Amino acid sequence: MISYIFIFLAIxxxxxxxxxxxxxxxxxxxxxLVLTMVALAGVYLLLQAQFVAVIQVIVYAGAIMVLFLFxxxxxxxxxxxxxxxxxxxxxFVAFIFGVAVLAQILYSMGTVSNMLPEIxxxxxxxxxxxxxxxxxxxxxxxxxxxxxxxLTAAATGALLIxxxxxxxxxxxxx
Amino acid sequence: MNYLHDLSTxxxxxxxxxxxxxxxxxxxxKDDYKGIVGLTIASLTAxxxxxxxxxxxPTGESFYGMISYGGVAAFGNTVILFGTLFCVLISYEYLxxxxxxxxxxxxxxxxxxxxxxxxxxxxNLVMIFLGLETMSICLYVLAGIIKERKTGAEAALKYxxxxxxxxxxxxxxxxxLYGATGSLDIQEIAQAASSDLLFVAGGGLLLVxxxxxxxxxxxxxxTPDVYEGTPTTLTAYMSTASKSAAFIAFITIVSxxxxxxxxxxxxxxxxxxxxxxxLGNIIALVQDNIKRMLAYSxxxxxxxxxxxxxxxxxxxxxxVLYYLLAYTIMNIGAFGVVAYYERQHGLDLLDINNYAxxxxxxxxxxxxxxxxxxxxxxxxGFVGFVGKYYVFAAxxxxxxxxxxxxxVLASAASVYYYxxxxxxxxxxxxxKDIPLVKSGWMFKGSLIVLTILTIYFGIAPADLSxxxxxxxxxxxxxxxxxx
Numbered sequence: 001m002i003s004y005i006f007i008f009l010a011i012x013x014x015x016x017x018x019x020x021x022x023x024x025x026x027x028x029x030x031x032x033l034v035l036t037m038v039a040l041a042g043v044y045l046l047l048q049a050q051f052v053a054v055i056q057v058i059v060y061a062g063a064i065m066v067l068f069l070f071x072x073x074x075x076x077x078x079x080x081x082x083x084x085x086x087x088x089x090x091x092f093v094a095f096i097f098g099v100a101v102l103a104q105i106l107y108s109m110g111t112v113s114n115m116l117p118e119i120x121x122x123x124x125x126x127x128x129x130x131x132x133x134x135x136x137x138x139x140x141x142x143x144x145x146x147x148x149x150x151l152t153a154a155a156t157g158a159l160l161i162x163x164x165x166x167x168x169x170x171x172x173x174x
Numbered sequence: 175m176n177y178l179h180d181l182s183t184x185x186x187x188x189x190x191x192x193x194x195x196x197x198x199x200x201x202x203x204k205d206d207y208k209g210i211v212g213l214t215i216a217s218l219t220a221x222x223x224x225x226x227x228x229x230x231x232p233t234g235e236s237f238y239g240m241i242s243y244g245g246v247a248a249f250g251n252t253v254i255l256f257g258t259l260f261c262v263l264i265s266y267e268y269l270x271x272x273x274x275x276x277x278x279x280x281x282x283x284x285x286x287x288x289x290x291x292x293x294x295x296x297x298n299l300v301m302i303f304l305g306l307e308t309m310s311i312c313l314y315v316l317a318g319i320i321k322e323r324k325t326g327a328e329a330a331l332k333y334x335x336x337x338x339x340x341x342x343x344x345x346x347x348x349x350x351l352y353g354a355t356g357s358l359d360i361q362e363i364a365q366a367a368s369s370d371l372l373f374v375a376g377g378g379l380l381l382v383x384x385x386x387x388x389x390x391x392x393x394x395x396x397t398p399d400v401y402e403g404t405p406t407t408l409t410a411y412m413s414t415a416s417k418s419a420a421f422i423a424f425i426t427i428v429s430x431x432x433x434x435x436x437x438x439x440x441x442x443x444x445x446x447x448x449x450x451x452x453l454g455n456i457i458a459l460v461q462d463n464i465k466r467m468l469a470y471s472x473x474x475x476x477x478x479x480x481x482x483x484x485x486x487x488x489x490x491x492x493x494v495l496y497y498l499l500a501y502t503i504m505n506i507g508a509f510g511v512v513a514y515y516e517r518q519h520g521l522d523l524l525d526i527n528n529y530a531x532x533x534x535x536x537x538x539x540x541x542x543x544x545x546x547x548x549x550x551x552x553x554x555g556f557v558g559f560v561g562k563y564y565v566f567a568a569x570x571x572x573x574x575x576x577x578x579x580x581x582v583l584a585s586a587a588s589v590y591y592y593x594x595x596x597x598x599x600x601x602x603x604x605x606k607d608i609p610l611v612k613s614g615w616m617f618k619g620s621l622i623v624l625t626i627l628t629i630y631f632g633i634a635p636a637d638l639s640x641x642x643x644x645x646x647x648x649x650x651x652x653x654x655x656x657x
Contacts, residue, residue, distance in 0.1 A: 142184065142237040143300045146292055149191050150308045153285035156198055157315030160278040161330070 008103040013039035037061040049127035180236040183243035186221035187291035193217030194284030201277030214280045218259040225251035241295040245645045250294030250422035257415035257502040258287045263620040264510045265407040271517040286312030290419035299348045299358045317404045329403025336396045344383025350376030369436045387420040388476045391450040401469035410509035413472045414502040443484035450477030451584040482565040485572035488646030493564035495642045500561035507546040507624040531604025551592035556632040
């Protein structure tokens with residue numbers, strides 16, 4: 001059963017990642033990206049990495065994708081009407097069913113039963129919040145701080161580029 | 175882990191990073207550029223002093239093996255902080271003259287420097303990645319601060335897109351290495367290394383990422399456009415400090431992460447080095463824009479540095495370290511004088527034809543430019559020659575005669591384009607009268623110091639090169655070249 005779920009999630013992730021690239025409609029692309037993230041979070045859950053799975057959904061599928069959608073809507077790349085009418089329910093249902101059937105076919109063809117590694121109790125411990133916090137604030141304390149600096153630098157840099165408007169300098173003939 | 179001791183081993187980086195945060199805070203409340211620049215210079219000087227002291231101090235690892243300190247890491251920090259300090263010293267006046275003197279610029283420089291220091295001290299792939307990213311993201315921003323001009327926007331966008339792409343290669347390489355060996359620590363990876371496909375592919379992708387950052391052919395395409403669009407003094411920062419940091423990490427990777435026998439890594443470096451030296455020098459011959467000329471020359475210099483890496487001997491690595499210092503000194507000097515000429519309004523003083531007759535206007539500046547260009551060309555008596563000598567000697571001792579010959583020939587060809595500005599300055603009549611403004615004491619003073627160092631290290635290289643080769647003697651080999 002777990003193998004089947006893994007194959008289903010893997011195919012879902014790959015298929016929706018392909019759909020992100022293939023889809024012509026930017027909003028659809030973004031929504032498919034959400035689906036990819038959720039499918040990956042499912043794979044993490046199968047590996048007993050609960051913390052990463054939850055963070056994947058909250059940060060990527062939640063916060064970052066909302067930002068993506070905001071930007072797409074604000075930039076208004078497509079006319080407003082065409083944004084939604086293409087995503088029909090029946091296509092979406094067909095997509096999910098197609099993935100399920102393909103996963104079923106691959107599952108029975110491959111006759112694999114134990115694709116996932118055996119999860120020992122120690123491995124299950126690694127995925128918990130306590131274990132991650134322990135590593136993060138001990139072994140990875142310096143990288144953790146550098147990341148903080150990196151994010152500050154990125155925010156400051158975005159302000160620097162976006163904020164200052166100067167009268168155009170005299171254009172040299174270059 | 176003794177926390178205070180570990181903090182003290184990364185003190186230069188901490189000082190610079192905290193100073194960057196304070197600069198951001200000051201900038202929120204006050205338009206006090208003098209104070210910001212003062213704080214920046216003070217923090218860089220303090221960090222530089224500490225890292226110079228570390229040169230002679232003990233070596234080791236700290237922060238659970240994340241970074242190493244002392245020795246090569248301390249030398250890398252010294253070169254980076256030295257380059258940054260002088261770039262800030264000449265930037266203030268230049269940015270003021272082109273009306274782009276913002277407080278955040280200094281914050282970005284300080285943050286980028288923190289990343290570089292982390293990169294140069296890195297002992298773990300996580301630190302290498304974070305250092306590289308902190309540095310790169312700040313440089314993407316600095317490339318685009320003249321956004322009103324098309325070249326500025328082009329530089330930032332091109333650098334950002336290609337840089338993000340190359341980061342992808344780098345990260346993929348790290349992921350494969352982790353998959354092959356089960357560790358991110360450089361020593362542990364080297365111990366678990368094998369010649370299976372996963373490890374070799376990971377190492378190769380890692381090298382591609384680094385080839386991009388040091389602008390080696392065929393990953394050099396971004397360099398001329400980015401250097402042209404960036405404010406000149408920040409170009410100097412980009413081409414010296416960031417390249418030094420990337421090369422120090424490159425040495426760490428090549429010398430310690432990729433053991434001999436897993437694949438013929440030296441062969442890869444040789445091919446890239448030959449392509450880089452030849453292409454960089456040949457294209458530089460036909461450049462009329464002096465900044466583009468210097469950009470191609472910096473590609474060529476990356477080629478010379480790769481020669482030292484390809485030698486893959488302790489001698490080669492210490493030669494690369496010496497070359498990095500030499501390159502930092504002379505390249506900041508050259509860009510500094512170009513920045514001085516460039517800020518005269520009303521005429522495009524990046525076009526080499528407009529340098530005609532400038533040699534007698536402000537003789538001091540022209541003489542200094544000549545010295546820096548002589549040094550870049552590798553004329554004996556200046557620091558550039560000594561650097562090239564060490565690198566090519568290391569290649570010959572490692573039995574890479576062909577590589578050394580190509581290097582010497584390419585370097586001989588480069589004399590043509592380095593001498594061209596001087597021919598224009600001294601031997602051509604001026605088209606029209608160009609009034610050259612006087613430069614401030616800080617600008618002029620730092621260029622004079624760089625000139626003196628160019629000559630000093632050109633005449634008396636022995637002390638420093640002894641120090642550098644001592645880093646690679648004795649137990650270094652036992653520690654790191656584990657089969």
